[in-house]
Each structure stands twice: as C-alpha cells, then as structure tokens.
Amino acid sequence: MLKRIHGWGVVIVIMTAFAVWAIGQTAPPAPNGIVMPAGWENWSAISVTSRTDNNTMRVILGNETAIKAARGGHANPWPDGAILAKVAWKTTQLEAWPAANVPGDFVQVEFMLKDAKKWPDTGGWGFARWKGKDFAPYGKDAQFAMECFGCHTPMKSSDYVFTRPPMFP
Amino acid sequence: MLKRIHGWGVVIVIMTAFAVWAIGQTAPPAPNGIVMPAGWENWSAISVTSRTDNNTMRVILGNETAIKAARGGHANPWPDGAILAKVAWKTTQLEAWPAANVPGDFVQVEFMLKDAKKWPDTGGWGFARWKGKDFAPYGKDAQFAMECFGCHTPMKSSDYVFTRPPMFP
Numbered sequence: 001m002l003k004r005i006h007g008w009g010v011v012i013v014i015m016t017a018f019a020v021w022a023i024g025q026t027a028p029p030a031p032n033g034i035v036m037p038a039g040w041e042n043w044s045a046i047s048v049t050s051r052t053d054n055n056t057m058r059v060i061l062g063n064e065t066a067i068k069a070a071r072g073g074h075a076n077p078w079p080d081g082a083i084l085a086k087v088a089w090k091t092t093q094l095e096a097w098p099a100a101n102v103p104g105d106f107v108q109v110e111f112m113l114k115d116a117k118k119w120p121d122t123g124g125w126g127f128a129r130w131k132g133k134d135f136a137p138y139g140k141d142a143q144f145a146m147e148c149f150g151c152h153t154p155m156k157s158s159d160y161v162f163t164r165p166p167m168f169p
Numbered sequence: 170m171l172k173r174i175h176g177w178g179v180v181i182v183i184m185t186a187f188a189v190w191a192i193g194q195t196a197p198p199a200p201n202g203i204v205m206p207a208g209w210e211n212w213s214a215i216s217v218t219s220r221t222d223n224n225t226m227r228v229i230l231g232n233e234t235a236i237k238a239a240r241g242g243h244a245n246p247w248p249d250g251a252i253l254a255k256v257a258w259k260t261t262q263l264e265a266w267p268a269a270n271v272p273g274d275f276v277q278v279e280f281m282l283k284d285a286k287k288w289p290d291t292g293g294w295g296f297a298r299w300k301g302k303d304f305a306p307y308g309k310d311a312q313f314a315m316e317c318f319g320c321h322t323p324m325k326s327s328d329y330v331f332t333r334p335p336m337f338p
Contacts, residue, residue: 097331
C-alpha cells in the first residue's frame with residue numbers, strides 16, 4: 001500500500017513539474033492567432049539596433065529561411081517562410097565604462113512572419129508582439145496589426161522591414 | 170585524348186573552385202595561435218552593446234557551452250570551453266528614423282575562449298581579434314593579448330567579461 005502511494009506521488013510530482021515547465025515555456029497566442037515560434041531564442045543573429053527615442057537596444061534574429069536570405073543578399077523582398085524576431089531591452093550604461101550602453105530590463109520580443117498570401121493587408125507580413133517577462137500578448141484584437149503596419153509603411157521600399165542586414169561574415 | 174584532357178580540365182576547375190572557397194572561408198590564425206572558431210556566425214545571441222566613444226555597435230554570440238552558462242545563470246565564472254564572439258559594426262543612423270542607430274560598415278570580430286589551464290596569464294581567457302572584411306589578425310606577436318587583458322582587468326569581478334547576460338527568455 002505504501003509503495004503504491006509512493007508510486008502515485010512520483011507521478012504527480014513529475015506531472016506538476018511538467019505543467020510548471022510547460023506554462024513557463026508557452027506564451028498565449030497573439031490576438032491575430034499568431035503563436036510564438038518555437039525555438040526562436042536560439043536563432044542566429046541578423047543585426048542589432050538601438051533607439052534613443054524610447055531608450056531601447058535590440059538584437060534581430062532570424063529563422064533559417066530568414067538567415068539564408070539575409071546573408072545571401074536575397075532579403076528584398078524577404079521570401080515566404082522568413083521569420084524575424086526582435087528582442088528589446090532597456091538601454092543602460094555600464095558603470096565600469098559609462099560610454100558603453102548595455103541591456104537592462106527585458107522589454108519585449110516582436111515577430112514578423114512573411115507569407116504574402118496569408119497577410120495581404122499588411123504587406124505580406126504577420127505581426128506579433130509579447131511584452132514583459134510574462135510574455136503578455138500585445139493588442140486588444142486582431143486590428144493591432146494595422147498599428148504595426150502603419151509604422152512600417154515608410155519602409156515599403158525595403159519590404160516593410162527596418163532592418164537592412166549588415167555584413168555578417 | 171580529347172576526353173582525357175576534358176577530364177583533367179574538370180578536375181582542375183573543381184580544385185581551383187575549392188581553393189578559392191577555402192581561402193575565402195579561412196582567416197589566418199591570431200598571433201597567439203588561436204584559430205577562428207568554425208561556425209561562429211550561426212551561434213546564438215547573448216547580448217548587444219554599443220559604445221559612444223568609438224561609435225560602434227555589437228552583438229555578443231556564444232558557443233553552446235557559453236549559451237548554456239549565460240541562460241542558466243552560471244556565467245561567473247564562465248565554464249572552461251565557453252567561447253564568446255563579439256561582432257562590431259560602425260554605428261550609423263537610419264535615414265527614415267534618425268533616432269534609430271543601425272550597423273554600418275563591419276569593423277571586426279573578437280573572441281574570448283575560456284580555458285583556465287591554457288591561459289593562466291590572462292585570467293583564464295584566450296583572446297583573438299580579426300579586423301575588417303579580410304579578417305586581418307590583430308597584433309604583431311602573442312603579446313597583443315596583454316593589451317586585451319589590460320582593458321578587461323577592471324572586470325575581474327565578472328570573470329574579466331564586460332558582458333553581463335541580460336534576460337533572454
């Protein structure tokens with residue numbers, strides 16, 4: 001009897017641990033149905049940017065399709081299947097070297113998913129943003145993407161993407 | 170006879186193409202013997218930095234050992250086998266958004282390789298730097314690493330590394 005209870009206890013502990021892990025890993029989908037791409041944290045880098053108007057610094061990552069396009073010079077337009085991820089942190093100064101800007105608090109991670117047929121109203125791009133450490137999806141409903149697209153419209157000549165891939169040897 | 174010449178011609182073309190490719194891929198070793206780590210271009214990202222004193226912006230990448238240490242909170246000290254790569258570009262402004270800093274010309278790629286036994290004189294780190302698009306090794310002789318180490322010495326409390334891994338979800 002004790003052995004049987006002990007066995008169930010182990011199962012419950014494992015299931016609970018798995019549930020905690022799964023919740024920690026999975027962000028809710030964006031209001032337009034976009035699910036956070038799996039494994040983006042390990043994607044290769046395309047570029048870096050910083051903004052003095054909102055005091056953030058960012059790294060732009062890409063899935064395999066995006067990396068191949070960026071480094072092969074085929075990123076205007078970006079091919080269907082390309083996904084860009086932009087990770088942003090607050091800009092802070094390194095105490096030991098005040099001329100050095102380094103990341104502070106995590107702000108958000110944003111994605112652009114290229115699929116010309118799926119997202120014809122927003123330049124062929126699906127937009128999604130998750131804010132803060134708890135990955136809160138941005139936007140009240142699917143219309144939030146029009147706000148993203150509005151900001152990206154001045155970049156129409158570079159396929160609505162601000163990032164121009166620099167030389168990445 | 171013609172067939173035999175044609176056959177040798179094909180071999181020569183293939184060998185020449187391979188030689189051109191190999192030269193293009195391989196940078197000369199650093200003066201302390203460090204060879205540029207293979208495949209670093211596809212390593213995952215750890216952080217970004219920018220410096221206003223020399224007008225550069227950078228992405229810091231890590232090999233698997235470094236990424237595991239950085240994201241697992243085990244990066245002080247960094248484990249033996251960890252390699253950090255810092256890719257630097259000149260900072261420029263995006264015309265369409267002047268408050269945005271974006272990469273201009275490629276400046277250099279630098280590496281720190283942790284091996285406490287191999288590099289006891291420089292905090293357990295091997296240093297290497299390749300400058301410009303032709304990957305010119307930095308330093309006249311192996312003593313160049315003392316210059317690197319001198320600059321990194323103020324960061325002794327963080328294992329001689331300027332980069333403090335930010336939250337990377």
